[in-house]
Amino acid sequence: MKPHITLSLLAAVSCWFSSVHAQEVQNSSPAIGVSPLQSESRSGVLELMAQPEQSSSTRTGLEFIPIGTAYNLYTTLNNSPSQVACLPELNTVVFIHRHNAGTTGGSGGLSFDSSTDGGATWTINQSLTPSYNAGAEPEVIGGRYPSITLWNPPGNTLTDNVFVLAHGPELDPAAGGSWGSSFHISTAMDMDYLNETYYSTDDAHEDYLTGGLMTYNDGSIWDLKTFVSGNYFSTVKHVFHPPSKTFIRNEHVFEPDWYVSDGELVVANGEGETSFDPTGTIGYAVLLGCLSDDVVKTMAPVIYKTTDAGATWNQLPSFDWTAMPLMEEWMFATVDAGEYIPYFEQVSATVDVTGRLHIFSEVFSRYTSNYADSIMFIYSNSNVFLHLSTSDGTDWQGEALGYTTLDKAFIGSAEIQNQTQISRTPDGSKLFFCWNVSDSLMAYVNDRPNIYVKGYDVVSNTFTETVNLTMGTAFVFDGFFPTTAGVTLDNGFGEYELPIVFAVPGATDLSPPQFYYIDGVTFTDADFVPAEPATAAFTYFVDGPTVLFNNNSLFADTYAWDFGDGYSSTIEDPVHTYAVPGVYNVCLTASNDLSTDEFCQDVTVVLDCEPPSPLVVLLVSSNQIRLGWSEVPGADYYQVQYRQAGTAAWSKKTTITLNVKLTGLTPGTTYEYRARSNCAGSFSSYSPIESVATTMRLGSTDPADPAIYPNPTTGSFYIQTPQSSGSELTVRVVDMAGSVVFEQVCDGSEEEILVETGLPSGMYLVQLRSAQSCQEIRLIIQ
Template sequence: MKKILLLALSFVMITTIFSQSTIIGTTTYDLQTNNSSKDRIIAYDDGTISALWTGSTDFGTWPDRGMFYNRYDGTAWGTYPTERIEDVRSGFGEILTVMDHEVVLSHRIVGADTTIGLFANEEIGGSTWTEFGGSGLVESFWQFSYCPEGTDDIYTITSGNVIPFSNYITALYFSRSDDGGESWSVLNDTIPFLTSADGIPTLGFNIGAESYQIRADGADVYILYGIPNSDLILLHSNDYGNPGTWERTNILDFPYDNFDGFIQSDIDGDFITDTLQTTDGYHEMIITDDGTVHVFSGYIRIYSDGFGSYSLNYRASGIWHWSTGMVSAELINTELDWESPDCVYSPYTGIGLYVYNYRNAALSSQPAASWDPATGRIYLLYTMKLEYTDIYGDPTNFSAESFRDIFGMYSDDDGLTWSRQNNLTNTAEDGEENFFLFVDDRVVDGKVHAIWQQDDEPGTSALEGEVVHENNVRYQAFEEDDFVAPLATSDFDYTVDLFYVPFTDMSTGATCYSWDFGDGGTSTLASPAHTYATGGSYTVCLTVSNSYGPVTLCQEVNLVTAPVSAFDFDGDPMVTFTDLSINTPTSWSWDFDDGSVSTEQNPVHTYVENGSYNVCLTSTNLGGSNTACQLVGINLATVAPDADFTYTAVGLNVTFTDMSTNTPTAWSWNFDDGSPISTEQNPSHTFPPGGVFNVCLQASNGGGIGTECKIIIILEDGVNELLSNTLNIYPNPANEFIIISSDADMSNVTFEVYDVLGKKVSADILVSSAHELQMNIENIAAGNYVLKIVTGSGNVMRTITIE
């Protein structure tokens, strides 16, 4: 998404400054710094702002070059400045607040002397600048200076031993003023640890102009130095920078000392040239109120085949970050695939082939940082090339130069993690080049105050020999919301039809889609459908992206899954089976391996024989079936017998037959007539005549004792043999009536019915003839009964069953 920038057409900009960028001046000289970020803007708590840049109005050789100053008075910026504050050609300066006024330091060449000029105004925001005191004493070029808040201490470093008309340097000089620049307590002291003996490349390979910075906090002074073919070095003095107090720390280690291209970059010894990670020489350093130092530097890669030169690989994007306590710098990933019409990730395809626009500036470069004392948040701004912005519309053209926008991100945990970057300017695609970025190192009024140079093409006249033209100097106060990237949001819904799942995209702001269905299947459609081979739980992830990168959302999609059968069991020989199957089976099939089956979920089955049984459960649902089997051992328990018996009576003699189950091993018969106990399984016994006896059987085994008792009715002596032998009773069992027939004459017999307890039961007898009678049994309860037929010559008994 692009932001629309309204450009001022008048020379005086009278508008609210916190809504958009504002042009605060112009310059025909377009090289604001050779490398690192400089102190060019100061935002004050009263709402006023001071800004500085290297300016010129000349379209030739810039004889009027110097430091141009503009001021925001809380309401509006001043008119565009057209004159430098110095009296001679100067440049590459910085502005410092020194107590109650401001000081500008810049380098100048007067005759054969190159020195640093110092100019001060009478008060903060004052328009009259006067050279003073220690001006002209600090030697050489490209100063970087710092004045800690609330002090008049000025710390300065300059490039020493500069080869004329080049950026080659062989030393850095350190100077310190304790009185605001009126005099110098330390002057032009050569900084140690930066010679070939220390691994720093020698003359001819040390393009180090302004590849350094300086900061101070109390007695601690820090100097940062690094070029593409050297270590990134942090020098520290704990004694205000006095000679002999410096120590060196490598915060990014370059694998070769004095690297000059005559050594093949082969760090793993396989004789293949390796590409090395390094810095592009554009640095930023800030110190927070607790004394923590934060270093930022552009990320680039370098390699050499060993033939006396090295090459830079610009197909990489990132910003190095290091802070106090870290062992080495870590890379902040700034890579973006800004334009991806085919949705194939290719972040560098659209970057123009011509890359040498600003010395060694990497794809993401010119880091500038600001710290918010109120929240502890660190804001990081940088410039980055955008794909497909060259004027040819063809990045493969050898002259194609990609335009840059300013991006920003932030960290709320001291740089451990960073937000997704956002495009803060959004004008590169409109043919505006945004470079030479400078910010106040403190957030003021919740805003990051920045200035930068805006050009109509990449590169500079000073470096590339382009036609001199006028460039804008822009200002903007970036607010917290400006750093929130308009990321796509990933969201989707779905429906399930067994194994067929249509997905519906519900994302916003997405231009590309990448689905992972969790089974190896993928899609790049916005709303695809997918058929799974089997049921189950699948983690489905949708990654959507736009120019600001990818965002992923994952959801669990649960399909009908075939059960996984499992069960437990307990008991012997009566076994209770418990279904433990998962994935919600809807039917069950048990095979007990003894010829028995069941379709209950939790059946109970009794085995009748000892043994080992392979019991199998098959559980089923719409997703399929699954079978699990276990061995069930039946031999661990003996069940007490279930006692039972039958008997047959002939006169007084009764024969008993054991019908007990569960395999009894011992028997005990009590005939209830005073006779001894019998231990036979199937005994015979003669009862005394004319009695009712409660005969009991106790059957036993190792599992216990079972008891069964039955009433036996014994009639008096004598039996009518003719009647007994020809007696026929039918139907038996019966439920309404029974027929009693015999060859004997039954005209004078008596019929009696007894229940099993010996109680006489009333029954109606209908005489049909002397040889056949009918007994009405409708009112007799169901059960077993004894029919007693009494004659003058004896009695006959039979058992009848009523249903």
């Protein structure tokens, strides 16, 4: 399992980012590489996750348009900032980033790129920070991770009159060069009325990352702002001020009762957004963290809700994520790991037409055994991308859109994140999800990401298929750090285009990345096909220990088989071989985006039961015969039948061993015998009838005569004396001419005596003489 560290003690976070940006001047980091934190395999996950992580199609007709660059990669790494925005009514798209490499003012200045024809053509590198570029803003060091939105004055139809608003964090000399201030910049699209403002809330020099900057139908603009200490965060409402042609900020501060673990506040500072419904009335502020009264201590959404356009806010109740069936399905336990606990890594939020909150988040498997460590340090190599929704914090619903089992990878010091982005149509009736991830069938670590998108219709509860945007293009495995607009373009005729920008990194994290706009990521109403509920069904054919399963499920696209013997499969029509016969309860779970169904039935497996063959005569004497055979696969026991030749009735003996001794036989008599196997209560056929004669008893009335075996032999044989006399035993071998060809005197006290004659093949007579008896036994040497 891979250790995954989330730095959320805010002072530690501040220092981490500070050190990262110090490296921008000094560090010549290597290119893409694996995390130095090693992973361990986790039992059970690979079998369950044998299907591809993202079942998807590709899309043709896309155009990848190069737009701006940046001094280095530290501009689009965070998931929450809104770096792409669009104005559907004027077909306008913008993207904000740190300065293009080589721009006056250095890496701390900000620029934006714009398109007024829906992304087909672009004007790039329009500077928003001329004062900073000129060195006239000594109170700040440089902007990072910017957000952008567009505001259209009421009744305006001219793109030049649309306003751009940018908001985000600044490095602050008053905070020791770390986070502490913010930029708040606005301008008309034609660059009139540029207002470049830098500030610190309450002059506390604790300003940190922002997220979810977006404009709503009532003209309001909202985002969420975090602070270095982590004790509080705020929602920020930006209101246009006509006389000054600028925007005024109004902040509402929240002070959650954060849980403290190992001296750290448990809050993923910077992973949060504010989002409203299209009317700007119902809104939610979402931040990842853990509250003191949470029953399950982990990183999860902490949510505040307003129903009066942000005038008042109420905290939604905490939710036990471990009790959600979706989490039970996708969180995987390991040996000695304890109970699983969902751990949210990042979050993107939107609100639909009904006022329901939707989030798209990457969730890890965390375990109770980790409680000895900080909550911020978890073990996981299973990450799932979940769409979750709620209206009041108690009615959560959701589904998994993808997952990965790959270890993290880095470009220099920058982690390659699986960005989870969510967008909606202007009316909030449809949602779109965008994420990037490497496929474990094609990569060992997350260093070859593709970009995926998927749509969801809120009203009909239907999904589109998942589309891989970069597969089959020149950018396959190069879909790094995608970011989308919070609202889509909409032509009014049932076509919706997602504004998406992604980065192609340079050689290191400090090299200039090239940003690309993906033109033509379009869905239509017809793509939202109503999904029938999945129905699971199967038939099967038994062929000995092997069962061929025929999947007869309807409207399903993923399958999970449980064969009832501890094995499982995700193949559509599997073939399974059972080790032992029996009755197995086999279950098939069939799923689609809408539902999951299970169908179970008993499958009886009877192995092919063969009779023991050949039967080998191990010993023959005047009153007993010992038979042996090889093991029959699947046999529980064996039954041997025997009778005197020429009689009808059979006697029988049952044994679980691989030999049996038939006793109480008549000397000099031919006996017939046969055997059969019993497998799982069913007998096989009998082996062919064979015969052997007992030997004649000579000069002795003792029923415990000596006997020899094996017979026939290759030259050596054993003498078995069931009741040792203690006297000498003379062994004499006579050929068919009556000549003694071998003689040996043995210790009669031994129960089993080895005789090695070295004689050639032929028929002989073995004479066994002791003080009590004399016996002759025919011997065949082969």
